[in-house]
Amino acid sequence: MKRFEMKSAAAAATLLAMGAYAGGAFAHTQGGGLGGSAAAVDYYQVTCSNDGSGAPLSLEAQIADNSGNGSRAIALIQKGNLASNATDATEGDGIAAYGAFVFVNGGAGVYNLSVAHTAAAADTYQVQFHCMTGNNGTGVHTGTAVSNKQNQ
Structure with a gap:
């Protein structure tokens, strides 16, 4: 009986770990903070x-x-001559309520993603982003990689 329980527990732990990994594979979140300068x-x-x-x-x-x-x-x-901006409709409500998704239909390649703020105050944020196989953020998730270029 103990041997069966140990195998079941190990199998359950493996499935949970696989589920957590799979969920993370599709979520690209970048947290950050902006200093007190409005710029x-x-x-x-x-x-x-x-x-x-x-x-x-x-x-x-x-x-x-x-x-x-x-x-x-x-x-x-922004990519090429295409751009779109996203805001959080309710400031300060944390990651429980992101603003609406926006998109740029730029195909494969490198996109610029900038985060700024509207006034001189220190801000913290979370931004989620996903490369998608369809226009307008539709289709399925595909290869997405991020590189930090500037942190102010």
Whole structure:
């Protein structure tokens, strides 16, 4: 009986670990903070590629402003001559309520993702982003990698 319980517990732990890993594979979240200057900008580059799920057609992003200080965090996606910006509708509500997803239909390659704020106050944020196989953030998730270029 003990041997069966140990095997069952090991199998359950393995399944839980696999589920946690799979869930994390599709969630790309970057947390950060902006200093007190109104001109502070954090800058990332997101590379969209075909990871076997299909060729990317768009990058989608949404932001959560974690600071309730009167300065709203904004995420801007840009590739070539295409751009879109995301805001959190309720400042300071934390990651429980992100703003709406926005997208840029730029295909495969490198996208610029910047986070700024609207006033001189220290802000913390979380931004989620996903490369997708369809236009307008539709389709399935595909290869997504991020690189931090500037932290202010």
